Amino acid sequence: MPKRGYHHGNLRQALIDAALELIEQKGPTGFTLSEAAKSAGVTPAAVYRHFEGREDLIIECALQGHAIFGDLMEYAYESGLPSALAAFEATGRAYLAFARKYPGHYMAMFESGLSRHATPELGRAVARSRGVLEKAAEALSEHIPADRRPPASMFSSHIWAMSHGVVELFARGNPGGNVPYTPEDLLEAGIGIYLRGLGLIEQDR
Template sequence: MRKRGYHHGNLRQALVESALGLIEAKGPTGFTLSEAAKQAGVTPAAVYRHFEGREDLIAEAAKQGFAMFADLMQHAYEKYQPSALAAFEATGRAYLAFARKHPGHYIAMFESGISVNRTPELADAAARARRILEKAAADLSQHIPAEKRPPAAMFSAHIMALSHGVVELYARNTPGATSPFSPEDLLESGIMIYLRGLGLIEPDK
């Protein structure tokens, strides 16, 4: 685990960085505030000037993670415009890329048990990320007849669930979960099967 410390007077962020390292190493319930303080190079009492407890510290890490996640999803969505299909596929790949690059944030966001409604700021950050994927889903499905078109929120939730499953089983070195295919291939093929089922892409010949 890389050493994090208190630099440049930004104690609050130093504590978040310490928590992220501990979350990666021990999980969201495997560390104490005292450990986070030690990693940041301050006394335990200093933590309480910024956070009421460990869950507040994890919630801040999750909020920052959702903000980063939304930025990545927005970039992926915009990069492949005007193709609705390419933009949608890119948001799915961005999910996996984020989980690989920022495991501490990912765990704080999706595996810590912290509700996204814990604070208004956390809820807003999570909602922004969700809206981007919903917009990509709405763009892609707009040509489906209204009576057959799934709600964009359901459509995007299905892809989020698929993405999360691939991350959990095959991109996080889960014991006993092996596949001859890469997580990227599993996710892409799963998305393609889903889109074929909706009639959004042509079936393989």
């Protein structure tokens, strides 16, 4: 592997990139700072000029991931407007697309055990990306009578959990490869069942 740290002229980002590759290969807690330093082509001591420890490095990976994720979710939401249903469904597809394209970021964000309040910056980044899905859920739930309307945060959390489950079981490492459906089809069907239960789309006849 070519040395990247000083060669690239941005040691901090080289360490983040190295960590993302290691997270993808070994999981968020399966690598050491020494391994990240070696992958970036620098000494372990050089890491501490930029990060206090492994958790600090993972936080930065997650922070960058949430920034990308937030942009993607916002774009997906806007692309579905003015239909609240299309905008909502687009955010689900964006979740799967992000998990596939940025697996290291995804794992740092959702599988590292980090608290969303680990730093103020991370808290704001998480709130932004989650806020897009909640906004989509709130707009769609306006079509539900008030006495049957779930809180938007609950509505969005259900879809978030469904999306995460599809990613974990069927979209990474081919664990559900024997299922004759794509992750997109599985998520779309699951969202459809959920929305039919709320009366937001017509029942199949």
